[in-house]
Amino acid sequence: MKSLLSRFGPFLGLLVVIGLFSLSNEIRGYFLSYANFKIILTQTVIVAIGALGMTMIIVSGGIDLSVGSVIALCSVVGAILIQEAWPVAAVVLAVVATGGLVGLLNGAAIAGLRMTPFIITLGTLGIARGAAKWLANNETVNYDASPINHWMTTADPFGWALPTGAWVTLVLAVLTAVMLRSTVFGRHIFAIGSNEATARLCGVATVRTKILIYAAAGCFFGLAGLMQLSRLRQGDPTVAIGVELDIIAAVIIGGASLNGGVGTVLGSMIGALIMAVLRNGSQQMGWPTYFQEIIIGAVIIAAVFLDRLRQAKRE
Amino acid sequence: MPASAAPAPRLRLTGIDKAFGATQALRGVSLEVAPGEVHALIGENGAGKSTLMKVLSGVIRGDAGTMEIDGQPYTPADTLDARRRGVAMIYQELSLAPHLSVWENIVLGAEPNRLGWLDRIAARARARGVLARLAHEHLDLERPVGQFSIAEQQVIEIARALLAEPRVLVMDEPTSSLTQADTEKLFDVVAQLSTHGVSVIYISHFLEEVRRVARRFTVLKDGQTVGAGDVATTTQDEIVRLMVGRAVTDLYPTRQPQIGGPMFTLPAGDLTVHAGEILGIAGLIGAGRTELLRAAFGLDPSQIVRTTPARRWAEGVGFLSENRKEEGLMLPLSLAENTSLPKYATLARRGWLPAKVLAAATAPWLGKLSIKARDVRQGAGELSGGNQQKVALARLLAHPARVLLLDEPTRGIDVGSKAQIYDLIARLAAEGCAVVMVSSYLPELFGLCDRIAVMRRGAVVACRPTPEWTEQSLMTAAIGADAA
Numbered sequence: 001m002k003s004l005l006s007r008f009g010p011f012l013g014l015l016v017v018i019g020l021f022s023l024s025n026e027i028r029g030y031f032l033s034y035a036n037f038k039i040i041l042t043q044t045v046i047v048a049i050g051a052l053g054m055t056m057i058i059v060s061g062g063i064d065l066s067v068g069s070v071i072a073l074c075s076v077v078g079a080i081l082i083q084e085a086w087p088v089a090a091v092v093l094a095v096v097a098t099g100g101l102v103g104l105l106n107g108a109a110i111a112g113l114r115m116t117p118f119i120i121t122l123g124t125l126g127i128a129r130g131a132a133k134w135l136a137n138n139e140t141v142n143y144d145a146s147p148i149n150h151w152m153t154t155a156d157p158f159g160w161a162l163p164t165g166a167w168v169t170l171v172l173a174v175l176t177a178v179m180l181r182s183t184v185f186g187r188h189i190f191a192i193g194s195n196e197a198t199a200r201l202c203g204v205a206t207v208r209t210k211i212l213i214y215a216a217a218g219c220f221f222g223l224a225g226l227m228q229l230s231r232l233r234q235g236d237p238t239v240a241i242g243v244e245l246d247i248i249a250a251v252i253i254g255g256a257s258l259n260g261g262v263g264t265v266l267g268s269m270i271g272a273l274i275m276a277v278l279r280n281g282s283q284q285m286g287w288p289t290y291f292q293e294i295i296i297g298a299v300i301i302a303a304v305f306l307d308r309l310r311q312a313k314r315e
Numbered sequence: 316m317p318a319s320a321a322p323a324p325r326l327r328l329t330g331i332d333k334a335f336g337a338t339q340a341l342r343g344v345s346l347e348v349a350p351g352e353v354h355a356l357i358g359e360n361g362a363g364k365s366t367l368m369k370v371l372s373g374v375i376r377g378d379a380g381t382m383e384i385d386g387q388p389y390t391p392a393d394t395l396d397a398r399r400r401g402v403a404m405i406y407q408e409l410s411l412a413p414h415l416s417v418w419e420n421i422v423l424g425a426e427p428n429r430l431g432w433l434d435r436i437a438a439r440a441r442a443r444g445v446l447a448r449l450a451h452e453h454l455d456l457e458r459p460v461g462q463f464s465i466a467e468q469q470v471i472e473i474a475r476a477l478l479a480e481p482r483v484l485v486m487d488e489p490t491s492s493l494t495q496a497d498t499e500k501l502f503d504v505v506a507q508l509s510t511h512g513v514s515v516i517y518i519s520h521f522l523e524e525v526r527r528v529a530r531r532f533t534v535l536k537d538g539q540t541v542g543a544g545d546v547a548t549t550t551q552d553e554i555v556r557l558m559v560g561r562a563v564t565d566l567y568p569t570r571q572p573q574i575g576g577p578m579f580t581l582p583a584g585d586l587t588v589h590a591g592e593i594l595g596i597a598g599l600i601g602a603g604r605t606e607l608l609r610a611a612f613g614l615d616p617s618q619i620v621r622t623t624p625a626r627r628w629a630e631g632v633g634f635l636s637e638n639r640k641e642e643g644l645m646l647p648l649s650l651a652e653n654t655s656l657p658k659y660a661t662l663a664r665r666g667w668l669p670a671k672v673l674a675a676a677t678a679p680w681l682g683k684l685s686i687k688a689r690d691v692r693q694g695a696g697e698l699s700g701g702n703q704q705k706v707a708l709a710r711l712l713a714h715p716a717r718v719l720l721l722d723e724p725t726r727g728i729d730v731g732s733k734a735q736i737y738d739l740i741a742r743l744a745a746e747g748c749a750v751v752m753v754s755s756y757l758p759e760l761f762g763l764c765d766r767i768a769v770m771r772r773g774a775v776v777a778c779r780p781t782p783e784w785t786e787q788s789l790m791t792a793a794i795g796a797d798a799a
Contacts, residue, residue, distance in 0.1 A: 184667075
């Protein structure tokens with residue numbers, strides 16, 4: 001019973017948020033429509049894909065503050081490559097690899113030099129943002145057209161088809177969840193996050209595994225950058241400032257612990273959805289953005305507090 | 316009851332009950348301590364000692380029963396209230412701020428001040444005063460506490476407790492991380508407390524220690540008081556029988572060692588352990604025993620041995636950490652994961668490792684080591700200390716390791732679990748495993764080992780068959796009294 005509650009805690013939170021907005025007679029009709037559901041899903045994509053990588057990192061006891069900058073860097077790289085008329089598959093690969101490379105460097109510095117993830121990724125936050133502006137000559141990178149532009153479209157609001165970005169997120173979420181639960185790599189992530197000393201004692205190659213975690217997460221951040229590009233249809237080096245905080249919030253609302261060793265993909269996805277629903281609902285209520293920011297901040301604190309209560313009860 | 320016949324006890328607990336849900340943790344427990352008396356509270360883990368002390372120190376409230384201090388009814392609202400009424404606790408885990416100086420730690424939370432302005436002179440004077448009462452006024456008041464040895468830190472912690480002028484001081488397993496020599500010093504400190512009229516409740520697993528330090532004792536078993544008496548007139552066997560219902564002579568298994576060929580060589584003093592042999596390593600804390608085992612296992616970077624834990628596991632060498640909570644176990648994770656982590660690669664098929672496979676590989680070990688747990692999915696942190704240690708050992712057996720490097724294998728666990736772990740070690744040796752065992756507890760080295768090596772200042776200074784040692788000669792070798 002208790003474990004059920006802890007597993008569905010974030011899910012209940014999502015229902016509560018949806019329920020609260022549905023109380024309003026003005027917006028209920030549209031808010032609960034399939035078209036709006038599609039819009040919310042699409043608005044979740046970037047944070048959700050980022051949250052997949054962040055879940056791995058937070059479960060391993062780490063943190064990555066550079067995500068927003070990496071997303072901007074990757075969207076600029078993608079825009080430039082489209083300008084250069086690279087084929088779509090090559091653009092996708094190169095953008096994901098760019099994210100992976102930044103992650104690899106993060107991981108190498110964190111595990112190899114034994115420095116705290118907070119400091120290292122605070123550094124790469126600046127470096128990646130600077131590199132993006134440099135590559136883009138400090139302006140937006142425009143291009144004529146690309147199939148990538150359609151991945152995040154909700155243009156056809158009454159159709160049933162979900163945009164490509166939502167499908168990609170869904171498939172990756174399932175794969176990541178299975179990876180974390182049932183593969184040696186996944187269980188090593190939990191072991192390292194739970195107690196790195198024990199993992200080392202048990203022969204886990206902690207340095208290599210941690211580098212791999214950050215590199216794999218970097219690939220997710222690169223993909224999120226691609227979705228950002230698809231949404232804006234231009235490479236903007238100043239985009240996605242502070243997105244890492246939304247992503248971290250989604251993972252934490254989803255029940256992960258910043259101390260490591262605890263967290264699920266399903267929880268993080270629901271966490272990302274809760275934030276998207278909050279934004280979407282607030283917009284429809286006509287609340288100003290500053291009000292949305294206050295609400296989301298309060299929700300993060302409330303979610304972590306409830307989680308603490310739940311865990312205290314279990315003891 | 317006429318109070319004039321005898322002086323009122325400092326502390327009297329009568330009929331204390333406490334239940335947690337369906338579990339009756341305490342059942343009509345009574346305890347009586349005279350002023351200035353050192354009273355040992357003995358019992359296995361789970362016997363209710365810590366629950367009783369939590370009731371005493373105001374952490375939780377008992378369901379029934381009365382408490383009195385110096386004849387006055389005593390019902391602490393919380394720990395702060397308990398401290399005001401004169402009950403102080405020294406926990407097993409020290410709670411000092413390592414970066415602050417000695418005097419800052421001692422006056423922490425009770426800083427002498429004028430309108431919030433810290434009076435450093437008075438603070439230092441008070442710190443020096445309480446240290447003097449413990450005969451430790453030589454400690455440098457300005458040095459950060461983190462730079463002192465564990466034993467000295469403990470004295471500082473006791474000094475901090477003394478500042479509040481406690482009438483009853485509870486010490487929970489105070490010697491569990493001390494060497495023999497430091498333990499002796501702690502006994503002096505306890506004696507000092509006693510002469511100053513402070514009553515000490517001394518919780519310990521070490522019965523030899525209890526005999527040295529305490530005048531009277533109370534034994535708890537399954538939440539009940541099963542006996543109390545004078546230490547001097549009660550034999551150790553009688554106390555152990557009260558605790559576990561078995562005699563101390565049964566604690567160590569009888570062995571017929573069959574020593575085979577060499578299995579493993581430690582990177583110091585050509586110490587080689589053979590199949591079927593149990594090799595003990597004695598020495599003071601800081602003599603380099605733990606470092607030797609860790610270097611042999613490839614845990615800390617070392618010039619002497621170039622290896623990694625992964626390679627050692629593959630060679631059939633297993634290591635048990637002395638630090639169960641910080642290194643030995645992943646407390647939030649399941650028993651299955653804690654037991655099987657080193658063999659993930661062999662259990663998995665192409666990187667694929669479903670929870671079912673993991674559970675199936677681990678389940679038999681619960682029974683084999685009589686680990687008390689719901690199932691293999693239970694979190695390691697929910698088990699008692701003794702059962703956690705068995706889980707840590709199960710990891711070595713499940714691998715399976717043929718060479719076992721055990722660092723303090725029975726630290727901080729109850730007598731019953733100790734006996735089971737001794738049995739297990741003996742059985743493994745009989746099956747042809749080679750065991751190296753570091754311990755600060757001499758009786759278990761003498762009770763179990765075929766040979767004992769002594770380390771001093773990072774080197775092995777002697778290694779002889781156990782019958783050729785006495786506790787006296789071993790301690791002499793360990794502290795280097797013969798040389799210096």
